[in-house]
Amino acid sequence: MNRSKSDDRTRITVLVALAANLVIAVAKGVGGFLSGSPALLSEAAHSVADSVNEVFLLAALRRSHRPADSRHPFGYGKERYFWSLLAAVGIFTVGGCFSFFQGFEALSTDGRESPEGYTVGLVVLAFALLAEGGSLVRALVQLRGEKGAARDPALRTVVAEDSTAVLGVVLAMVGMVLHLITGNVVWEASASLAIGLLLVYVAFRLGKDARDRLIGESADPELRKGVRELLASQPEIDNVAALFTMGLGLDSVMLAARVDLAPGIDSEEIERVSVRIKRSISRAWPEAEHVFLDITNAPPRGGV
Structure with missing residues (x-):
């Protein structure tokens, strides 16, 4: 498959992920405020970070194809890695740091979710799991179906974000259920901290890959x-x-x-x-x- 067709498919994959994350971010945010759930609010921040990152990836796909000029005689191909690096920074700052904040703040309180908040939160997370799972399936199908797709930082970032999102939703659900059953907020706070650690790890891996490409990695x-x-x-x-x-x-x-x-x-x-x-x-x-x-x-x- 030629590069233009591959990029068109990647652009659609990114747009699907962006649409899913925008809807999910709103749902998680509303559900989090209604329920007071720190894990759900952490997941809302996670989805906001992912939405911003998808905008970065769309910029990468567009700007990396600009033709070479006198200032950049070798073209703009490395723009792809620059915007992927910004996406990694976004995951760390918006998603990871806010999740840590929510987790530590929850540990300093002695709150207990109401049954109504529990119901709202789990419904939102179930919806998020379906949406994130659908986006992940599409990205994985493209990753495995196209030769050389694994080298595309935009597609790899979408796969990493969606995989992290699915795991984050599961962690949030487990934390909320255990909080409701035991009445101990430490379970939900621990879920927020785990989500934060997960996001920081993913941001580090994506950032390291982008850094290696930007500073001049050799060919395979x-x-x-x-x-x-x-x-x-x-x-x-x-x-x-x-x-x-x-x-x-x-x-x-x-x-x-x-x-x-x-x-x-x-x-x-x-x-x-x-x-x-x-x-x-x-x-x-x-x-x-x-x-x-x-x-x-x-x-x-x-x-x-």
Whole structure:
């Protein structure tokens, strides 16, 4: 599947997740205020964070396809990772920190939910579980059905958010039920703290992945190995002195190689060899959009 069609599917997946999170955030917020449930309010903050993050991901999909210009000669592919990093920060600050706040605040009180609040809260969470589950299923179907989809930070973020949301809803439901049964708010406070820890962990993993891509992560080992073997197999190349790669976007790689040519090749032949090698690399790996060869003549064998 070409990248434009894949991005269209990812955009729909993100929009589905955004719509689900907006509706769920309102439902959780209303239910949380009516019931006074800290776990439900934590989940409301979680859904708000996810909604903001989906806006970031939509920006990433749009801005990462801008053409290269004089200020950004290698294009804007890394925008995808920048906005994914902002999404990770949003999960940490809005979702994680608010969940911790709700948990610690609940521990300082001695409240007990009313049966009415319990009913409202569980109904809201059951609805949220269905909506989040539906969004997660769609994202997983795309992730498993498209080649290379696992490398898309926007899709991976949606999967991580929806998976965390489903687990967070389950934690909130367990906390509310145990609070009602035992009359001890510590159960619901613990659920809020657990949701906070879960969000912080997910934010850390997503942020670390985005950071690695932004600071210049190399291409995958299979590509590096294949390019090195291709270079070494050329009859005109005596030695592959160095090979450097860096990902510039989801399907864009910069490749630079320093090679020594066999003795006796003149300058005109060097140019023809260089063009042929670059074309061979581009045909074998279309994502290698920028190929640079630093070619030097090896000294004559046996010479001084």
